[in-house]
Amino acid sequence: MTFETLILEKHDNVGLVRLNRPEAYNALNDQLMDELTAALDALEADDSIGAIVLAGSDKAFAAGADIKMMREWGMMDVFKRQFITANWERASRCRKPVIAAVSGLALGGGCELAMMCDIILAAENARFALPEITLATIPGAGGTQRLTRAVGKSKAMEMILSGRPMFAEEAERCGLVSRIVPLADLVQEAVTLASRVAGFSQPVVALAKECVNRAFESGLSEGVLYERRMAYITFGTEDQSEGLAAFVEKRPPQFIHR
Ligand code: HXC
Numbered sequence: 001m002t003f004e005t006l007i008l009e010k011h012d013n014v015g016l017v018r019l020n021r022p023e024a025y026n027a028l029n030d031q032l033m034d035e036l037t038a039a040l041d042a043l044e045a046d047d048s049i050g051a052i053v054l055a056g057s058d059k060a061f062a063a064g065a066d067i068k069m070m071r072e073w074g075m076m077d078v079f080k081r082q083f084i085t086a087n088w089e090r091a092s093r094c095r096k097p098v099i100a101a102v103s104g105l106a107l108g109g110g111c112e113l114a115m116m117c118d119i120i121l122a123a124e125n126a127r128f129a130l131p132e133i134t135l136a137t138i139p140g141a142g143g144t145q146r147l148t149r150a151v152g153k154s155k156a157m158e159m160i161l162s163g164r165p166m167f168a169e170e171a172e173r174c175g176l177v178s179r180i181v182p183l184a185d186l187v188q189e190a191v192t193l194a195s196r197v198a199g200f201s202q203p204v205v206a207l208a209k210e211c212v213n214r215a216f217e218s219g220l221s222e223g224v225l226y227e228r229r230m231a232y233i234t235f236g237t238e239d240q241s242e243g244l245a246a247f248v249e250k251r252p253p254q255f256i257h258r
Contacts, residue, residue: 058125067135084141103183131165168180
């Protein structure tokens, strides 16, 4: 598979996708989003891959939706082409865990894309913002919803209404990112984390991911009930039998992803 706006690499059980439009700070145009969708489809279909890393360049994860592209569109254009809905949301629908490795700018749609991922690791130079208000538009790829769930109402309101950026330390403090990593180590650290996750039972990892995501879709008692059902399901997998047996027999488990 060849792409023009991203680079797809396989590192054993990890798929690494690097956004690659250096001339435009990785601004997200239709071609890039179509290619990202195709790359994620391919990685999801590949049984040798257990987790995915999405990265940009040192300078930019992505500077948002491509403004030059959007400038040509009126309301009926975005309505008819189902802008965002058509080709932006694949990352949020991945069954396999997706880790965003964010260095440099994650602006607008770039920040929203990172927030569609399951874990965000940030380099020290990461800068998150939803500056759409400066263009007289608003976040349209989930930013008002996901940022609010991640950091709470007051901070989300401030960022969305004023466009104020958040740097890595603040992003870690308020829970938008899981941790900060030195820039030089970021992608390797994300691949190492992804590889660890990918080494566990893939169906059980998928169940765990579903349960965490359920927390954003349901009330507590419904979410806990969902979790309980999923935990019961793990008792039906060969990997869970193996995991428990390996502990008791004091040996490493051999998961077969069933
Ligand atoms: C298209 C972009 C771009 C973008 C940068 N470029 N961001 N092109 N869309 N989002 C292009 C510039 O036009 C320029 O192209 C080249 O990248 C270099 O950018 P400069 O501005 O010259 O560089 P610099 O001064 O270093 O500033 C970098 C920057 C700034 C901070 C990233 O470009 C910027 O603020 N960009 C816009 C960020 C933004 O507002 N994002 C949110 C978009 S709206 P040329 O051809 O001149 O070299 C969105 C969601 C909308 O994401 C959803 C609506 C439903």
